[in-house]
Amino acid sequence: MTFQEAAEKCIESKKHEWKNAKHAQQWSNTLGTYAYPIFGDIAVSDVDTDLVLKAIEPIWISKAETASRVRQRIETVLDWARARGYVEGENPARLRGHLDNILAKTAKVKRVKHHPAVPYKQISEFMEQLRERTGSSALALEFMILTAARTGEVRGAKWKEVDLTTNVWTVPAERMKAGREHRIPLSKRAVAILMSIQSNRNPEEFVFPGWKAGTGLSDGALLALMKKIAFGPYTPHGFRSTFRDWAAEEAYEFSNETVELALAHTIKNKAEAAYRRGDQLERRRELMAAWANYIDQQVEQQEQRK
Incomplete structure (x- = not known):
């Protein structure tokens, strides 16, 4: 199963718990923009830290809020895949004790004012x-x-x-x-x-x-x-x-x-x-x-x- 296939199944299973139907499309759009081009067609079991960073690191400073959402959504998809038996081991998209040792602190990033694009x-x-x-x-x-x-x-x-x-x-x-x-x-x-x-x-x-x-x-x-x-x-x-x-x-x-x-x-x-x-x-x-x-x-x- 590829990451994109896992993401689509994850979204389908979770959309019933979301109050607003547009949340499912937001997930699809953001993952489609930042994650799928990098590892959408890669086996979900092969998604590692380097691939996750390749997707979110370029926007971690310039689009802090978007990057945070993308990371969380990738993490959720990988957790879903692990629960289903498609993935083993630690989640490479987890923040605490892992990516927070590599990326700038989110709270500090969000205070950065020098964004290239008007929100x-x-x-x-x-x-x-x-x-x-x-x-x-x-x-x-x-x-x-x-x-x-x-x-x-x-x-x-x-x-x-x-x-x-x-x-x-x-x-x-x-x-x-x-x-x-x-x-x-x-x-x-x-x-x-x-x-x-x-x-x-x-x-x-x-x-x-x-x-x-x-x-x-x-x-x-x-x-x-x-x-x-x-x-x-x-x-x-x-x-x-x-x-x-x-x-x-x-x-x-x-x-x-x-x-x-x-x-x-x-x-x-x-x-x-x-x-x-x-x-x-x-x-x-x-x-x-x-x-x-x-x-x-x-x-x-x-x-x-x-």
Whole structure:
């Protein structure tokens, strides 16, 4: 039995004790994001400390709360597998007397303020300040957040890539990190941003122009804007992580595959890549609409609390 198979059976057996049905999907999403790519197809009996660390150590500091949940869920799955006779010996994901001797203390990690990504539950506070700004950089940054795209993809966007009839932005292969064309469905708010831009929409014109005629925004334009907003020590690229964390914890109706497609991530598992068909454009359209709606609802609630 592989770890993923054990996890799926564990989740199925435990979901009846959870009051909220979305907990099961949260488990699947977080394990699908951080554990399965590392050891999902490995026999559950072969999961050791090194593999557990490989899954959680990269996010132990930057995403302390998420990392803690992932570790706990891995530990629970391995405990389930041991109780069923699939695993013997000590649990390699246990914290006390084991991983706590390797990793930084959780309580101290949670006090670290220098996270690269804005926590998704604070997105309303940031977005409220961002929407008070005007200019190409502010529009580009919000558009980037709504599309979960990379900074360079947004800065280099040209009107010829945007279809306002189907509301799809197609980034050509040569501008994508993975070297493959990427279609991005645009939410109503993302379309509204494009419609608000004063432009003749010449196909070769940059959507978000820079200071000089015929140029796009500079490399540091979005980072400079974030520094002016002074919300925290975050980076524009970090919003992809913000989106990913939101999807794992809140967008439980969407599969991990759909979210990975939205982020244009390369599939490392060759078997999975071989069986993937299509880019789930319409399903991703629903996902990006849900993301935009979440942001708007959080902003509205933030305003009501004032």
